[in-house]
Amino acid sequence: MTRYKCKCCGSSYHWREAFAKFGHDDGDGQIQTLRVGHALQKAGYGISYFWWRPHNIIIMSIRKNNIEYMPIKISCYSIGYSDPIEYLPVEILEILEKEFPTPILFR
Numbered sequence: 001m002t003r004y005k006c007k008c009c010g011s012s013y014h015w016r017e018a019f020a021k022f023g024h025d026d027g028d029g030q031i032q033t034l035r036v037g038h039a040l041q042k043a044g045y046g047i048s049y050f051w052w053r054p055h056n057i058i059i060m061s062i063r064k065n066n067i068e069y070m071p072i073k074i075s076c077y078s079i080g081y082s083d084p085i086e087y088l089p090v091e092i093l094e095i096l097e098k099e100f101p102t103p104i105l106f107r
Contacts, residue, residue: 015100021080023056033057039099040092045069052080062092 017023018036037047037059048061058080062070069089071079077087085093 015096016084017056018059019079019084021052021055021058023058027052027054027056031057033059036096036100040095043095045092062088 015032015036018033024031024033033049033056037049040047040059040062045062045064047059049057050060051057060071060079061068069092070087072087074087088096
């Protein structure tokens with residue numbers, strides 16, 4: 001995962017950190033989970049968050065049209081630890097990559 005560092009505050013981040021227990025500098029950096037969730041909400045998804053104290057706020061649930069995309073019901077994946085690239089559907093990954101392309105920094 002490519003991480004970028006903010007020139008102003010020194011935090012490093014990637015949209016995938018919104019799904020990671022130890023993301024956004026383990027909760028000490030500039031947490032952007034709500035911004036990532038908002039991008040999915042604009043696309044019509046319902047989002048639920050979980051504050052994994054004292055770590056990071058993570059996206060815990062994604063649903064749309066009565067379909068639950070996350071949490072997943074496969075035991076080989078663990079929310080907060082597994083890479084979301086491995087379990088999120090392509091249509092959700094495309095939204096996130098379009099909204100937060102690799103070279104973009106959170107502001």
